[in-house]
Each structure stands twice: as structure tokens, then as C-alpha cells.
Amino acid sequence: VRFVARSKKAPRAPYHHGNLREALLASVGAIIRKQGVGFVSLREVARHARVSHSAPAHHFANKAGLLTAFATSGYETLAGCVMAAIQAADATDPADVLEAVGRGYVRFALEHQEKFGIMFRLELLDATDPDFMRASDAAFALLSSTVELCAARGYVAEEDREIVAVSAWSLVHGLASLLISGRLVDRIRETDPDRLAARVSKAFVDAMLRARRVRA
Amino acid sequence: VRFVARSKKAPRAPYHHGNLREALLASVGAIIRKQGVGFVSLREVARHARVSHSAPAHHFANKAGLLTAFATSGYETLAGCVMAAIQAADATDPADVLEAVGRGYVRFALEHQEKFGIMFRLELLDATDPDFMRASDAAFALLSSTVELCAARGYVAEEDREIVAVSAWSLVHGLASLLISGRLVDRIRETDPDRLAARVSKAFVDAMLRARRVRA
DNA sequence: TGTACATCAGTGAACGCGCGTTCACTGATGTAC
């Protein structure tokens, strides 16, 4: 009797969650961080968010929809990290900005591995989702517009613009991937990833842009 | 009756496969190529190789063992592709060799996507397997020894050796990953991946090595 | 060359499990009047 009375008094979990959509997305991240992408299932996500296994269906059409929304938030966070790095650099020279973009990209990947690890797994996502496309295009635009600015200031010859943009993206993407995969550890002396990213970005911009500047 | 007679005459599949281990590894590749990594299961692999679902257990301890053996063969193929590219370049200058290494790496990744796509997924593998470690170390040694040769010939300052090696690896690894992920398509004009890889490799070696050579 | 026997390489049934999705339901909320 006392038990029943207590349970009546106890603050019952509300039937309506209030912000389940966001909570589910946060659960996806927590599960990937703790256990890995392979452990993400709709049921596990629901379990983590403490709702029934069929609750997610009210917010996402299916598993791919959930993961796509999660990846979309990843591209938004990426853009935010890159912009934060740009602003922190407080640079007027676009070559300095490009260096900051590189640092921001790698930093994002390492600080948000759970997001980075799924953003390029198109086979798990619905790549035609409009929000997803918008977010990923916006993130890519930060890089390519910086390269274009560099070209406008004479850092990159017109015909090299595309190669420089692709190289820059490949460089930081590869560095982040290798760092996360663990294949780089024990093969290099520089143990601080932020410093490594900064050194790699600087070496690239020094060699590919600053040293070959066509005109000021 | 006639049916029975025919089935008796028909060349029965031999009870012993003969080379099941290799056939299973080939099946892994075929399944990834046709359907993707997510479709690889021990049962599907056995089905593809036309044996019972429990046959693989005689050749691999478990699923991770099968995938690790497959990834190991990937690192061996990678080393082969890189060496083939080096020999095709017929170069004496180590900077030219480094360019060839880059081309070979990307070419391997694109021609053997089914292998590349699993070689860095350590969470699926048993990374402590001695054969796996040996094969991946050997592949990495091709790159780092080329960079060391470049350093010995004055192309890279002593203190930059590590950064150049990491940058080179990151660059080609990132380029291959982005090409495969499809995030690069429609964003660049150069549609031939081999040519793109050659241009990116050349731009990198030109800027990071040739232009900054310390001594001949 | 023949035979007995150990070993190897398969088979197929069975196990327990977690999955995505569907469906009828119910509690909570918001709105029209």
C-alpha cells in the first residue's frame, strides 16, 4: 500500500517526452561514441532514450532517415567548427584562412568522431534528402570559397584552383581518417593531433600557396 | 527413374572443395563489390561459395577472422599496386618515385574498392593478427622508405620528414576516400580518377619537394 | 597392392538472439464553440 502511495506521489515520467526527436539524435551519438556505428539500431537508440522501440517511427521514416538526420547535424557542426576556427585565426590573408579551415576540419573530425564516422557512409544514408544535401553543400562551400578567395588574391593560378581545392580537402580528410582509424598512431612522433593538423596545414599552405604566389 | 539415373551420371560436385579458403575470400570481395560491406555475413559468404553455412568455420575462427584475412590480402595487393606503379615510372629520382607511389595508392583504392573499404575498418578486424600487422606494415614501409630516400637526396629537410610522409599519405588516402564516397563527383571537372590522382600527386611533389629542395 | 584407421573437410539441424516494421491501442494535448 505504502509502495503504491509512493509511486503515485513520485513524479511520473511524462507520457509525452517533449523533445524526443533531439533526444534520439543525441542517443545515436552516444551509442556510436561508446560502442561504435555497428551498434546503432532503432531499438538500441530507443532503449537509450528510454522510450518504447516503436517511438522513433513517429519522428523518422526508418533507420536511414534517423542516420541521415544525424549526419546532417554533423555537416552543420562541421561548418560551425570551421567557421569558429576561421574567426579564431582573426586573419585577413586568405592563405591564413585556408590554414584555419584545415585545422578546423581535423579538429571537428576528432572532437566529433561519432558524426565524422557516419557523414561519408552514404550507403547508410538517404543522400537525396534535401536537408542533408543543403548541409553538406554548405560545409563544402566554406572550403571552396576560401580557395577562390586565395585565387582572387593571386595565391593560386586559375588553372590550379580545382586541384588545390581537391588537394586541400583530401589532405585534411585523409589526415582525420588516418588519425581516427588508428593506423597513424605509433608511426609518428607528434602525438598531439591539433598540433599535427596545424603543422600539416601550414606545410601545405606554405608550399602550395605562399611559395608560389603569382601576384599580391 | 530417368531423372535419378541422370543425377547419378551427372558430375557430382566433389565433397571436398579443394581450395575453399581462397574461394571464401574471393566471395567476400564479390559480395562487397555487388552489395556492400553491410551484406557480408558468414552465411552469405558460404552461400556465394556454394558450401554449407558451417563450412567457413573450418578455415576461419569467426567472422572477424575472415574479414582480417581479406583485409590482409588487401594490404598485399596495395603493396603490389604501389610497386607496379613505381616500376612503371622507371624513375631514378626519388621525387618521381613518390609521385608514382601516390598514383599507385589511389589506383589501388579505386580498382579494389572492396578491399580498400575494409582495410581501415579496424572495428571489424582483429588488428593484432600477425599476418595482418606484417602486411600493413610492409605497405606503409613503401611510402615511408620513399620519403626517406627523398630526404637523403636533399628533397626534404630532416625536421620535415615526418610531416611530409604523413601529408603524402593523408593526401592520397583522403583523395581515394572522397572519390569512393562519391562526395567529390559533380564538384570537380576532372572526371578521370587516374588523371586526377596524377595531377594531385604531381602538384604535391612539385610544391612540397621539388620547389624546396635543400641540396641536390 | 591392399587394408585398417586416423584425420581432415565438409553437412545440416538446432540454438538463442536482436533486428525493422506493423498495428491496434491509449494517454496527453490543443482547439472550436
Next chain:
DNA sequence: TGTACATCAGTGAACGCGCGTTCACTGATGTAC
């Protein structure tokens, strides 16, 4: 302010499925004598 009712956001049982692994088995091969 109160009430009827539509809509929204959850629940929990049920479905059918494929998975990895185990196990007792059997056919094929190799080896000792």
C-alpha cells in the same frame, strides 16, 4: 470556464527474418604397415 472531439505522441504485442555459433554426423583423403 467547461466540454466535446480531433489530433498527436507514445505503448506493447506480434510478425517474419537472417544472423553467428555449436554439434553430432559423414564422406574423402592420407598414412602406416
